[in-house]
Amino acid sequence: MKVNGTHYRSLWWDDDKAALQIIDQRWLPHEFRIQQVDTLQDFADAIVEMRVRGAPLIGATAAYGMALAAKIDPSNAHLDTAWEFLDKTRPTAINLRWALNRCRAHLLPLPEADRPAAALKLAHEISDEDVGINHSIGQNGLEIIRKIAAGKKDGEPVRILTHCNAGWIATVDWGTATSPMYQAHDAGIPIHVWVDETRPRNQGALTSWELGSHGIPHTYITDNAGGHLMQHGLVDMVIVGTDRTTRRGDVCNKIGTYLKALAAKANNVPFYVALPSPTIDWTVDDGVAEIPIEERQEREVTHIQGLTDDGKIGVVQVTPVGTPGGNPAFDVTPNHLVTGLITERGVCEASAEGLAALFPDLSGIAKSA
Numbered sequence: 001m002k003v004n005g006t007h008y009r010s011l012w013w014d015d016d017k018a019a020l021q022i023i024d025q026r027w028l029p030h031e032f033r034i035q036q037v038d039t040l041q042d043f044a045d046a047i048v049e050m051r052v053r054g055a056p057l058i059g060a061t062a063a064y065g066m067a068l069a070a071k072i073d074p075s076n077a078h079l080d081t082a083w084e085f086l087d088k089t090r091p092t093a094i095n096l097r098w099a100l101n102r103c104r105a106h107l108l109p110l111p112e113a114d115r116p117a118a119a120l121k122l123a124h125e126i127s128d129e130d131v132g133i134n135h136s137i138g139q140n141g142l143e144i145i146r147k148i149a150a151g152k153k154d155g156e157p158v159r160i161l162t163h164c165n166a167g168w169i170a171t172v173d174w175g176t177a178t179s180p181m182y183q184a185h186d187a188g189i190p191i192h193v194w195v196d197e198t199r200p201r202n203q204g205a206l207t208s209w210e211l212g213s214h215g216i217p218h219t220y221i222t223d224n225a226g227g228h229l230m231q232h233g234l235v236d237m238v239i240v241g242t243d244r245t246t247r248r249g250d251v252c253n254k255i256g257t258y259l260k261a262l263a264a265k266a267n268n269v270p271f272y273v274a275l276p277s278p279t280i281d282w283t284v285d286d287g288v289a290e291i292p293i294e295e296r297q298e299r300e301v302t303h304i305q306g307l308t309d310d311g312k313i314g315v316v317q318v319t320p321v322g323t324p325g326g327n328p329a330f331d332v333t334p335n336h337l338v339t340g341l342i343t344e345r346g347v348c349e350a351s352a353e354g355l356a357a358l359f360p361d362l363s364g365i366a367k368s369a
């Protein structure tokens with residue numbers, strides 16, 4: 001999407017430098033920093049430190065990491081080593097392992113000499129596919145927003161609540177949860193977005209940065225305000241992203257999503273999940289029991305980063321020295337709390353039947369897993 005009028009993807013390959021360029025999200029929304037990724041350690045650090053973040057973007061990054069590995073040493077052994085090294089960076093978003101598996105499966109049958117070029121080509125394809133998938137999710141989500149808008153008075157906005165950042169900066173482009181928002185706005189449908197701050201990393205500030213850059217009205221709210229807004233009839237729908245959705249439609253997403261789903265159910269607010277198919281884990285049924293939840297550093301909870309009054313980015317400690325912090329980074333929303341899954345192939349109910357009907361070519365993975 002656009003940053004000060006210039007179109008960017010969240011990552012891109014620089015042919016002249018023969019290297020991957022990323023937007024280092026640690027400094028957003030206050031500073032826009034581009035960083036080159038040169039070594040496998042750089043790739044791992046970029047994912048672990050959330051310089052790149054968001055399930056689809058983590059997958060695309062990993063694909064370029066496998067391309068670098070193939071260029072360094074295209075042997076089976078080295079590709080396996082790179083696979084292990086990158087796979088252990090973050091455990092929850094299935095896109096990471098999906099991308100690594102797809103790259104390895106594509107490369108191993110090839111002669112070693114062909115692997116570097118093939119790996120880089122596949123990384124480009126995975127990135128381009130992500131853009132197409134997210135645009136289609138936007139088209140399918142737009143129809144839901146359009147239906148809600150039809151019941152509004154002229155000019156009255158559709159009020160959408162979102163949690164975390166499932167925006168263009170969390171994907172290669174368009175975003176998943178934000179793609180319907182961009183497309184509704186561009187179609188002239190008035191919307192207003194309630195943006196959850198999303199403690200502890202405050203990814204809501206990234207969503208605000210994105211929406212503000214696109215001219216979409218929005219309000220940044222505390223994570224605890226959403227239920228109140230729903231009780232008072234101020235939310236028409238919720239759209240969130242996902243890091244891993246099970247074959248029966250249980251949705252793993254940023255911590256706090258489950259609480260929003262409970263509030264939405266209690267207040268009869270439609271709760272939608274924008275779901276690109278690479279984020280479906282066909283090998284898992286019960287999300288609560290089976291999806292590994294990343295426990296991140298205590299410091300992310302006990303400290304917070306922001307812009308100081310003199311315009312510098314600083315970090316302050318919120319808690320007393322010595323207070324321990326707990327930081328589970330995701331939670332799982334059971335499928336019965338989900339109104340619908342907005343995929344690139346259409347919208348379906350959050351159920352095994354719903355997903356299998358949209359993805360009959362993929363739903364059989366579970367049997368072979």
Ligand SMILES: CSC[C@H]1O[C@H](OP(=O)(O)O)[C@H](O)[C@@H]1O
Binds near residue numbers: 241254
């Ligand atoms: C389309 S992004 C999906 C998902 O990824 C984010 O997690 P993180 O910021 O930790 O990488 C968040 O849960 C988004 O909803």
